[in-house]
Amino acid sequence: MATTNEIKLFGNECGCCGGDFEVVAGEPLTLYQLCGAGSHATTLRIGEGGKAKVVFAALEGGDTSYTFRVELNGAGAELELYGLFVATEGDRCRVKTEVRHNVPDCVSNQVVKGVADGDGYGLFDGLVYVAPDAQHTEAYQQSRNVLLAPTAHIQTQPQLEIYADDVRCSHGATVGQMNEEEVYYMRQRGLTKEAAQRLQLEGFLQEVLGKIDDEPTREKFTAKLLAKI
């Protein structure tokens, strides 16, 4: 019988949360990380048929950095990695991911969303490596970012190193402003500008929060998010 290991690392309990995990077939790993300021490094080694899902968020303010190093080492290994950060005045959030497809027939999907306001700073640095014989790799990476103030700053650096030819890989990176048409539409239905912007921001980050299957954990992330924005 498959057992799911669900590991939750929450801010108050850990200064530096993270760890090393071996993931094998039949024992999928779900890792939720809601960590405070500090450096949080996680390594995942996923073997044949192993599945890992990570959802992380940087919402506590201060200087927060997440690093994920993921090795896909056996056929059928799968990684899902979803994250979000909100950097407001004085905050610096860094997300570094390194996903290595070392063997054929593995799947990885990454979505990281960032928001910066005030003089907040964010960085996404994401490497996808596909080894020369790692055919039939599927690797997807998206970095979507929104700036709420002219003084806010987000850098996104997707890097693809693909040495196999029979692969399906895609990546997208954007840094933009919130769409004003959406705010106008909501205001036309009676919402204040502030309420509309907030709803829109929640909507933008919902894609990541929606990946949290465990209800209490999702509520915990959502509460932190609402307190932050």
Next chain:
Amino acid sequence: MLKVKNLHATVDGKEILRGIDFEVKAGEVHAIMGPNGSGKSTFASVLAGNEKFTVTEGTVEYGGEDLLELSIEERARKGLFLGFQYPVEIPGVSMANFMKLAVAERRKAQGLEPLTAGGMLKYMREKAAVVELDAKLMSRAVNEGFSGGEKKKNEIFQMAMLEPKLAVLDETDSGLDIDALRIVATGVNRLRSEQNATVLITHYQRLLDYIQPDFVHVLYKGRIIYSGDKSLALKLEKEGYDWLIADYKED
């Protein structure tokens, strides 16, 4: 209800509305027609308070108040509804949540008690049924992945939810098949009362087969150049605009 006098408006310094005079009384339905690029959507946007446009001259009175002094949301809460020509998609924001917030604001402005969660659900189902909108769409993000017809029905659904005093519907009929058109028209007709009014911006006579307007106006180059009763729409359908706009070609 609505009194527009000599309204001029610009976008990026370019004058689009060039002296509109227009009056709507409670209980009336007005149709505004006119070729593409005449300024119909601009007029609707200016009434709604879209900040892209600047009013440079003229006055708009709504329910005895200076409409131009009110924010977008104040206008909405006071019962001004705009059905968008191109409804906006809002990723990650569910229809149900959006409507809950919008209805709460409107009810507060009407001096009504807030609806309970159950009451809201029932109200939403009721109004969705009027426009034959699949209630399943309520759990989806606003307009995201909706078909063209569903987006337009969704505008009428929102109108029904918010019970406006004045609804301005900008080409809600465009791109609809006859079935969807009939449904949209039914929604509009059901809402008609002696207390409220509707302005239909339309390209085609066919919507007016389903919704009988009291007045038909032709907007051209930022002005209302001609007004008549519903027979005007039929004449425009048969003869086009040329007989009307020939005099205006030069300026």
